[in-house]
Amino acid sequence: MNAVTNPPKLHDCRDAFVAVLERLGAENPKVVAVCNDSVGSSKLGGFKSKWPERLVNVGIAEQNLVGVGAGLANGGLLPFVCGASCFLTGRSLEQIKADIAYSNANVKLIGISSGMAYGELGPTHHSIEDFAWTRVLPNLPVIAPCDSIETAAAVEWAAGYEGPVFLRLSRVGVPDLLPAGHKFVPGKANLLRDGDAVTLIANGTLTHRMMKAADILASRGIEARVLNMATVRPIDVEAVVAAARDTGAILTAEEHSIYGGLGSAIAEVVVAESPVPMKILGVPGIFAPTGSAEFLLDEFGMSPIAVADAAVELIARKAARA
């Protein structure tokens, strides 16, 4: 018999972002928001109504969006450059490389509606390449928070950090997983649940699915470790090596292509430091069919039950090697 429980409240992490941004804006007149006509989708309406002159809207022009952000930082301001992640990273990648990362501009890039948040709008609007594009750039922390608490903490940290940051947010509702008052530490994974049979690692909208998968595994008598790994670069080498050593198998899941993202970053560490069987879940190198983000995550084998089944197979591979 399954117990009847109230479903957890889901949060749109953009709300947590703008709540902190507006607080920072009140405290520090140097905080400015920069957008590409995306006032609504970036939820900057509140910021705009409070400080209309500090909302710099360059129009639908993403190369200029990022370049202007770099120039505002050069002029002593603290710009949060917001745009749909697919356009912010895809259209402006060279600006992110040259004007932001290589120039070490103190700009916070906020990729909104990342992953497959724009599900039904199709692959042009999916941002399932952005980890791969950004994590190869030196000097640019790449962060995908898992809930509203981590989002708020990461925005707070980014504002105080002197240098470029790419923060990858979704619009898909997620339950809160981290404790209130959580402090964000870049490059450090959070242990959400411990176990010794396998380690499940995710970030963004996948972390809560991993927790549900771990529940399913526990109901089958399998104890999984669950790590939330918001920072894709710099990757938490210590946590990955410990996971390999302690559990002997690592399964990753991400709202991103299986090529070049979180799973790849972890695999680079595993191969070099402590080879163990791995399974990387994500978008399998195709342009996704029509469907909502939640539908597509299920479609690509990232429903909690599918993740649990994949973990069981992985554990069998581990056993076969022993």
Place this chain on the structure above:
Amino acid sequence: MQPNDLEGIARQIRRRDVQAVFEAGAGHIGGEMSATDILTALYFRVLRISPDEPKRPDRDRFVLSKGHVALALYVTLAKRGFIPEDEISTFLKPHSRLNGHPNCNKVPGVETNTGPLGHGLPVAVGMAKAAKLTGAGYHTYVMTGDGEMQEGSNWEAISAAAQFGLNNLTLIIDHNRFQQGASLADTNNLAPFGPKLTAFGWDVTEIDGNNMAEIVPALERRGDRPHCIVAHTNKGHGISFMQDRVDWHHKVPNEEQYKIALAELSEVN
């Protein structure tokens, strides 16, 4: 500093630039020669800058968007005291901070990293916008190549600058009429630039960009709108056999050509 004095400095900068290209065996000599007079006027007359305090918040900004003529900027910065003059001899050498495109984190006086074309103007728009938001009194200058204006990002920035009313921004187009492979006219002819900038809501001044008497007042002009100086220049200016020859975009002079170039640029001429 008066135009006559500036012309002497520009000649010295050209000589040092040509020497460095010859010694390094690389450089973008044609565009360096076309831009040198404007760089000289900026650094020795117009820009309010302090070599001892290169990050002073109220400094005027200059962005060399045509970053491939970095050597001309390095020589100018050295002459103005931002970097040691003898460091020019390290240009392009292993681990030198003077690589083929300027690096703001290594070379004092450089504001943002350029190299890929079409980057400097958007960043300069951000600098000018920041001054408007903070009330800072600095002026922002940016120099692009004429071929560089084929990059669409520039036109995003031109439109935004007019929308933002950035009368604290001056764009200098080094209109030497040649790009890497051919003339502008034979490639993607954006000329005439003036009417296009005017249509976007900018003030436009057309000058001889190798004539100090025209350069200085144009750079010092202030108005109600963003200002574009269409600087009609000569690729390879000052060296007869290079002038207006597309192959001198990044060709390196041989020994004989080097001697002729230095002689033509000598101060007694």
